[in-house]
Amino acid sequence: MSEPHVQSAPLAYLGALDVVEALESGRWSSRDLVAELVERVRALDGATTSIQLHAMAALSDDALEQASRLDDERRAGALRGPLHGVPIVIKDNIEVTGLPAAAGSTSLAGRPALDAPLVARLREAGLVVLGSTNLSEWANMRSTRSTSGWSARGGLVANPWALDRSAGGSSSGSGAALAAGYAPLAIGTETDGSIVCPASLNGVVGLKPTVGVVSQERVVPVSASQDSPGPMGRSVGDVEALFSVLSGVPVPADASAPLRFAFATTWRANHPATDEMVHELVARLRRDGHDVIERAVPAPTSDVERDELTVLVAELRDDLTSYLARRAGEGVKSLADVVAFEREHAETELAFFGHDLFVMALASGGRDTDQYRRARSSNVQWATEVCLTPGLQDVDVILAPAYGPAWKSDLIVGGHSGVVASCATTPSAIAGWPIMSVPMGLVGGLPVGAALVGRAHDKWTLLRAARAVERAASWDPSARSTWREPSRG
Numbered sequence: 001m002s003e004p005h006v007q008s009a010p011l012a013y014l015g016a017l018d019v020v021e022a023l024e025s026g027r028w029s030s031r032d033l034v035a036e037l038v039e040r041v042r043a044l045d046g047a048t049t050s051i052q053l054h055a056m057a058a059l060s061d062d063a064l065e066q067a068s069r070l071d072d073e074r075r076a077g078a079l080r081g082p083l084h085g086v087p088i089v090i091k092d093n094i095e096v097t098g099l100p101a102a103a104g105s106t107s108l109a110g111r112p113a114l115d116a117p118l119v120a121r122l123r124e125a126g127l128v129v130l131g132s133t134n135l136s137e138w139a140n141m142r143s144t145r146s147t148s149g150w151s152a153r154g155g156l157v158a159n160p161w162a163l164d165r166s167a168g169g170s171s172s173g174s175g176a177a178l179a180a181g182y183a184p185l186a187i188g189t190e191t192d193g194s195i196v197c198p199a200s201l202n203g204v205v206g207l208k209p210t211v212g213v214v215s216q217e218r219v220v221p222v223s224a225s226q227d228s229p230g231p232m233g234r235s236v237g238d239v240e241a242l243f244s245v246l247s248g249v250p251v252p253a254d255a256s257a258p259l260r261f262a263f264a265t266t267w268r269a270n271h272p273a274t275d276e277m278v279h280e281l282v283a284r285l286r287r288d289g290h291d292v293i294e295r296a297v298p299a300p301t302s303d304v305e306r307d308e309l310t311v312l313v314a315e316l317r318d319d320l321t322s323y324l325a326r327r328a329g330e331g332v333k334s335l336a337d338v339v340a341f342e343r344e345h346a347e348t349e350l351a352f353f354g355h356d357l358f359v360m361a362l363a364s365g366g367r368d369t370d371q372y373r374r375a376r377s378s379n380v381q382w383a384t385e386v387c388l389t390p391g392l393q394d395v396d397v398i399l400a401p402a403y404g405p406a407w408k409s410d411l412i413v414g415g416h417s418g419v420v421a422s423c424a425t426t427p428s429a430i431a432g433w434p435i436m437s438v439p440m441g442l443v444g445g446l447p448v449g450a451a452l453v454g455r456a457h458d459k460w461t462l463l464r465a466a467r468a469v470e471r472a473a474s475w476d477p478s479a480r481s482t483w484r485e486p487s488r489g
Contacts, residue, residue, distance in 0.1 A: 012181030030085035080126030104137035104151025133173030168198030203447030211432030
């Protein structure tokens, strides 16, 4: 690409820890950085630009004011935390005062938002809320034929590595914004794959923490048993620092002892170059002194996937209706209201695919059914007792490919037929256990990530394993997205 704002943005691709160093040295101020990033977003994002990345849902009106205030506090020696003055973008299904928090839907237009507890934590720690990111509408839990990254409100998110390819879902805008140099940090949410997928496809790091560690309050829900907001960034160190803010737990001293990995040979991406890259990563981890054993970890069956869908649609019916009933302002107050709204505004909301999962959710009866209780019990038993507990026996983490290279987005055909992915996200999603994606390298000029699955609440071991993968991987940490133009093939 010849777009000048892509090529000449000295501050755009800094990681969060690099920003901290620059701020501490006095080379730049937080206001300098935010001003450059705001200009960059306006130049590269939205329907009126030549690139149309559509990664952002909105910019904060007071971003420069936030940054100036934090610069004043820095000069006065009143730092709020290690990430004081660092900009961050937040997925637009999380409530932020002054931003839409519309989950990509026009049905929530104009509804006021109040800072979610996780956003309050970020502000208290001195981060600058730069804006909110576009997403797969309603966190990709609306249709079996949805195109990841599309929302009626924000359009289709493009991948900054290749503009005709998917940025993943549902935290597509958060992953693309990081890869595009819009901000050094982002917040996503994941129910099953929604942080790990865009992290892998955009060449960034993403962590879905154990469910419940980061507050779900004032986050537009899918499923209380599987939803979790989580940190995304350009390096494991950046994500570790942001997770410390979100969890309220200081980062422990880095332990240097070798780790023990279980390489899940049954969790293949079924994409030859991606699977080969995982084998190369395993060899490098061994050369670095880590123990990597090969283990056949059960993959989800059709019964497991059917039970998970039963659980998700039932919880969606209850949890989204409860959220909408409490949300401030006038408008849709239940899932049934949303379905009616979308039918009334079909030319906008249903332009490319329907809302069959919403209809299924309305018919499910919610949690108070024997079908839900049986499905949830069976799901959890499989994920914890059949899959993850044996898979993690005598090891620190499970290692597998996350996703293959990004597929091409297609709003006409829709669906997910082009997705190349292992099944790593599903067991941890059902169990509510943590999972990460760390960049491994490039395949055909496109990023691919390694997935790491850990035990519930054992976040620091998981992050330590992610650091080991980051050191061993063939990924160049200084790599910048290529902004490849749409092409055939």
